[in-house]
Amino acid sequence: MRDRQRFDAAIAAIDRANADDPETLELDGQQRPKELVHAELVTRWVRRLDPGASEVQLLAARAHHLRRWVVPRESYPPGRAGYLRWRRDQARRQAEEVAVILAAAGYDDAAIARVQGIIRKEGLATDPAVQTHEDALCLAFLETQLGSLLADLGEQRTVEVLAKTARKMSARGLAEAAGLPLPPAQAALLGRALQVAGAGADK
Numbered sequence: 001m002r003d004r005q006r007f008d009a010a011i012a013a014i015d016r017a018n019a020d021d022p023e024t025l026e027l028d029g030q031q032r033p034k035e036l037v038h039a040e041l042v043t044r045w046v047r048r049l050d051p052g053a054s055e056v057q058l059l060a061a062r063a064h065h066l067r068r069w070v071v072p073r074e075s076y077p078p079g080r081a082g083y084l085r086w087r088r089d090q091a092r093r094q095a096e097e098v099a100v101i102l103a104a105a106g107y108d109d110a111a112i113a114r115v116q117g118i119i120r121k122e123g124l125a126t127d128p129a130v131q132t133h134e135d136a137l138c139l140a141f142l143e144t145q146l147g148s149l150l151a152d153l154g155e156q157r158t159v160e161v162l163a164k165t166a167r168k169m170s171a172r173g174l175a176e177a178a179g180l181p182l183p184p185a186q187a188a189l190l191g192r193a194l195q196v197a198g199a200g201a202d203k
Helices: 004-018 034-049 055-063 080-105 109-119 128-153 155-167 171-178 184-202
Strands: 024-027 030-033
Touching (some): 004 034, 004 080, 024 034, 030 034, 034 055, 034 171, 055 080, 055 128, 080 109, 109 128, 128 155, 128 184, 155 184, 171 184
8 A cells, every 4th residue: 555544544534434323233242333344344355355455445345335324214215216216325425425534534536536436336347346345245244134134024035135136246256155154044045045146147
């Protein structure tokens, strides 16, 4: 990294913003702010999937859900259209807020624009850095939220959601997903979903 002090300052500022999340998530036996934990996990996955990940990739990983709780999903209409609009607006807001943090840390416009583009998943089908970002997001989701998804949706709907998630992932990401140390019931559902996703890709 060209300027470790600048990078560390930006990561610390992002973490301070996410530390205000009122919702918590348990990881390694500790309850901590959800988006703080999720950001750390995504950063960890990006490093694992791409050991040579750039500074901007790691900043995007840390800020991908920046202060997500400030705009609740319930503030948008129910259904898929409402969800997609909420997610699009969140990505736009997060990109704007991370720009302020990065500028304050000393990043130039080009670096900020690249971080914003990764957060918005621009060029997902063609940009390897964006695909790594997407894989990391999906893996962190599977690690932390599969159990609650199953409780909320039931088995069949969970398999459908997981299959859609799998179709967004690369072969490397899918291999990592298949090796996650999940409880047996969750691992079985994920296995079913990966089969469904593979069958869909063959059609």
